[in-house]
Amino acid sequence: MNRDRRVRIYDLHAWAGISLGLFVFVVSFTGCLALFDHELKTWEDPAKRLPLPESIAPIHDQFTNWVNNSVNQNKANQQEIRFVSLQYPSHYEPYYLGRLFVKNESGKSENYHQRWRADNAETIPERGEGLTTWLLDFHRDLMWPTTLGGRTAGRTIVGVAGIILLLSIISGVITHRKMLQELFTLRVNRSVRLKWKDVHNILGLWGIPFYTMIAFTGAFLGVVAILVPLTGALIAKGDTEKLRAVIVPPSTEAAHVKATSFSLDELYQLKVTDTDARPKRVSIVNWSDQNAIYSVNYPADNKLQRTHVVEINGVTGDILPTPEHLRATAVNRTQGAITPLHYGSFGGIAVKFLYLMLGLSLCVMIVLGIMVWVERRLNSPVGTKEKKHYLRIGQLTTGMVFGNVLASVAIFYFDKLYFGGEENRLFYTGITYFLTWLLTIVYAFSQLNGYKTTRIFTLNLSLGLFLLPIINYFSTGNLFINQLFEKPTSADWVDLTFIVSAIILFLLYKKLPNQRAEEKRKSNKEVGTKLQTQ
Structure with missing residues (x-):
């Protein structure tokens, strides 16, 4: 050059x-x-320091009452339940956590949440999001x-930081003609500027593999939020319904026929893999409806995957065929590994x-x-x-x-x-x-x-x-x-x-x-x- x-x-x-x-x-x-x-x-949050019992208390009745009471108290707003979720107790969050997402008559989304102790299912006082939520x-x-532009715009801007870092890494490598020598050069007895420069070069060169990985995964997590819809729009040629079907697969419509929900306590005992893993969380669409679907998150079979999702009939408890977008394909596994790899949550x-x-x-x-x-x-x-x-x-x-x-x-x-x-x-x-x-x-x-x-x-x-x-x-x-x-x-x-x-x-x-x-x-x-x- x-x-x-x-x-x-x-x-x-x-x-x-x-x-x-x-x-x-x-x-x-x-x-x-x-x-x-x-x-x-x-x-x-002191509630996260509660002991996790070997055998957790039943929760189905308390959870069902809470969902029904929350909706009934706000009937005047004509709220429509979008979906509800229940998180089972774990090491880091040793309590039940229920979430309820509704849509009122004005189209505005609202959400409610409630926590219950794992040992006796008593309610835990509410604590608002703050310190950790802000940092994350x-x-x-x-x-x-x-x-x-909201969170989507913000995530895209953060993704740009990954692109900038990648650009700096590539340009920095190109301009260093004596990389092997600079890997071990630290002139401690020279001027402050030369010492700073040597440390900058040493950290940059030794850290290239990690910095490149972080930059790429960060750019992917950020910019993909806007690139996927743009790419989909080109593929769908302006057909918004087709685009929505590709990005957000259609869910089962409610039958508007009341039905008794499959017990969330029985669900916790349900094993769908060869391991003894228990469910981590269940999300429910069409709550208390004949067409209710439970999307159950189990621990993944390897550390670079966040969860393994299984869909279950919300009335009978029967395991349903895995939808295309949830199957463990090479593409899905690759995409699923990006977040654990970026945040180091796999080891x-x-x-x-x-x-x-x-x-x-x-x-x-x-x-x-x-x-x-x-x-x-x-x-x-x-x-x-x-x-x-x-x-x-x-x-x-x-x-x-x-x-x-x-x-x-x-x-x-x-x-x-x-x-x-x-x-x-x-x-x-x-x-x-x-x-x-x-x-x-x-x-x-x-x-x-x-x-x-x-x-x-x-x-x-x-x-x-x-x-x-x-x-x-x-x-x-x-x-x-x-x-x-x-x-x-x-x-x-x-x-x-x-x-x-x-x-x-x-x-x-x-x-x-x-x-x-x-x-x-x-x-x-x-x-x-x-x-x-x-």
């Missing part, structure tokens, strides 16, 4: 990182937290406003921590790439604009990066200190998140010394994480130290992780300089010269 073409590709790599790198950082960092959604939900959904779709906690380390290395690589670009233009004649222009980019990077991390920590505090209505928990979680992020950016722009600002933010992060287990103790009475030596839950391990992370960040804070090394040497030299003249 000639030099001019290589320079153009390098410029593409650099400008993709500068213009969109912070966006990719936000998606990547929130993805690191989204890996532990089950563990964080246990920390967030912000990663998946940025909590994109409905007025601007237990060890794989999640491996994903976390690699995901954080991606975040560090992105930030260092931006700061190398800024540092070179601030302290050498390469830049074509005024110094303050590059200073602002550096301040923005510091504020955006630490703001996103501090905002994530802030909503952990908010979760334990919130005392309002549960229906508003998620809304105020978002307010806290963005307000913390904004204030951090404003503070970063008010400081001229980026090195000192980084130290301050690192110390605040360390203290914030260290105090979280204490806040959790006063809020829930759960002291992780006592539990670790008895029967620890996921919440206890989360608290321990906070403490360990706080210690690591504090040690990092002690190592971080207050100013640029070259400026410090210059300042010391000037002081020495002044003393000599005196």
